[in-house]
Amino acid sequence: MSATIKDVAKLAGVSVATVSRVLNDLPGYSEETRAKVLNAVTELGYQPNAIARGLVNKRTQTIGVLFPSVSSAFSSEILHGIEEAAQEHGYSVVVCNTAEDGKRTMKYLQVLREKQVDGIILSSGVLKEEYYETLRKMGIPVVLVASKSEYADIPYVKVDDHQAAYDACTYLIRQGHRRIGMISGPAHDVIAGEPRIAGFRAALADHGLPVDEAPVLDGRFSFAGGCKAAEELLRQAPEVTAVFAAGDEMAIGVIYTALRLGVAVPAQLSVIGYDNLKLAEMSYPPLTTVAQPLAGMGRLAASKLLTRIETGQPEASEFVPHQVVERGTVSRRE
Structure with a gap:
């Protein structure tokens, strides 16, 4: 006993x-x-017992974190930063996998309510009205990471996706590419789909390139989706010399598909990704990509949440810097 x-x-x-x-x-x-x-x-x-201890200090020293895909490399790097910050402050982390469409979110919010967590971090997914109302009734601090909120009382930590995609496309243009395609996420995704597509097209327009002639295909933010979209793009637009993939897993899918079809990367096709996952360094050739500081974003989101828990003071939303990391998948066109 x-x-x-x-x-x-x-x-x-x-x-x-x-x-x-x-x-x-x-x-x-x-x-x-x-x-x-x-x-x-x-x-x-x-x-x-955390719950019994919470009766004294009104806290359980735990925070909940909701991811749409816990097993993804993207989520893993964010979680690493969250856990580091939480451990430094004496907090434990309860991780919930809400599934890609968020269908388990309401269930897990109820679980976290029962566990009496002190705060919640939501990653990547859209903060739907039903989620917001449930969180408001729970009466605990909430911070979003790699997502964005239209609610003034819900701060977020993320990269400016429109600007980052703009910079990725501009980088390809400055390397001499004029026929550029994009492998995107779903266009209806207001967090990472639509803003990155808009940024890509804005860069083309600002540099005098025809936007309507630039193919954009949905790769579903996955390796398999990137492979399928890349094959279709190369079949529809063989004149394309460069591809911006709005996620590293999709970019690696593009490289794999190009290799399978006998298209040399970067000699015949340049590829730039987005995220700078550890996979980017492991691909061959090593992937040129737009880096999001994922672990740093997780740490910053957790720090904002813990500050709110400890002080009760509101925290401001924050855009974090991105940068193009040059490796071996983009060649210059003369």
């Missing part, structure tokens, strides 16, 4: 109230008493 707080109090020769004060770092006891309590905790292997 697990040790209880009463067992700790008995072994240390103090009251249950004193044990509780020591464990919750509250004043009102001597260093000698503190040492007795901590020694008893160690000897008995006592594990304080």
